[in-house]
Every structure is written in structure tokens, then in C-alpha cells.
Amino acid sequence: MNFEFQKLVYKHYSSVLFENSEISGEFEKSPEFSVLRSKLYEQDHSKLIKSLREVKKFLGTSNVKDCDRISIIDKRCVGLKCLLDRSFSGANTIDKFLVVSLSLIAPIFFFEILEVNHHEGIFINDPKIMDGNFSEVLLTLSEKLKMLGFDRLEKDECQKKIEQITFPNIPKGKFTYFNAYFANTLSDLFY
Numbered sequence: 001m002n003f004e005f006q007k008l009v010y011k012h013y014s015s016v017l018f019e020n021s022e023i024s025g026e027f028e029k030s031p032e033f034s035v036l037r038s039k040l041y042e043q044d045h046s047k048l049i050k051s052l053r054e055v056k057k058f059l060g061t062s063n064v065k066d067c068d069r070i071s072i073i074d075k076r077c078v079g080l081k082c083l084l085d086r087s088f089s090g091a092n093t094i095d096k097f098l099v100v101s102l103s104l105i106a107p108i109f110f111f112e113i114l115e116v117n118h119h120e121g122i123f124i125n126d127p128k129i130m131d132g133n134f135s136e137v138l139l140t141l142s143e144k145l146k147m148l149g150f151d152r153l154e155k156d157e158c159q160k161k162i163e164q165i166t167f168p169n170i171p172k173g174k175f176t177y178f179n180a181y182f183a184n185t186l187s188d189l190f191y
Contacts, residue, residue: 103181
């Protein structure tokens, strides 16, 4: 992982180990919270949105939906989801989505093929990362995003824990680079 991206984590997230019961109030008083809030809500994200539109145009499908809800607590990125495949198992629907997320904190991206099992729109389980037949699409998309000035946060980097960071709704010692740059959970990327 790029050293600058590692340094940015400590600029935006407090390394004070708060107790879970007091984390929300203490976190909001930290100087890091002010920096994070400013980055998410007060800065101009027009270049990022333009890049997202380029990705959308590149995918060229009507099955693409924006996932543009931003939340300090749940989600720190903008993105889109593209339905690739749908199948049925009894009363349940199994969808495979390409989920693309661009961090609001650093010029990095995350994308994966996620499988979602749901019943009438309600998730039955958390999305699962799929390995599959879409590697050519992912490689081409990765090249496109790199041309737009973004670096990829690889799967193994996403899962690296940053034990010194505590954050609301994430158990102590479980905070990862994925959490820092994108969202609390894969499910948060869908909105």
C-alpha cells in the first residue's frame, strides 16, 4: 500500500483507543473527526463525480445505479453498482453485482463482484465477494480508473487491520483500510 495512503488514515481517524460505550461522543470531539467531516461534506467532489460518470459511461449498461449516499459513520465513498446476473432459488433472488467505489478521502478505488442473496429486497446474508468469469471486465475497468488517476486498494490491503484506530460501530481492533477509505461493511456500498 502507498505510504501516503497509510499516513492519511491517521490524519482522518483518531488513534486514541476509546471504550466502545463512549466512542461516539469522544470520537466527535477529536480533531481527526473535524478533518474527516470537512473532507466528506465541505470539499468539492466534482472531479470524483466526473470520474464516476466516466466509469458509468464505460460500463455502458442500463443496469447501473448510483450509490451516492455519504455518511461519516457508515460510508466514506461514492460509487455505483451494476447488475451482472440474476438467478432464483425458491423464493429468494440471487444477484451478482459489480460494485465500484471511489474514496472521498484519497484517490483510491475498490471494486469487486458481490453476490447478494435477498428476499423481496431484504438481504438474507451479507454480500459475498465472488471470484468468477468477469476478470477481463475488471482488468479493463482497473486500467480505466488508473487512467483517471486512481489507485486500487487490493483485496488483501482492504482486510489489513489497523488496531490503533477505533471507530463507531466497528469493534475495537477490527478497523481495516477498507473501513477507513470506503465503508463499515460491504452492505453499506449498496446505498
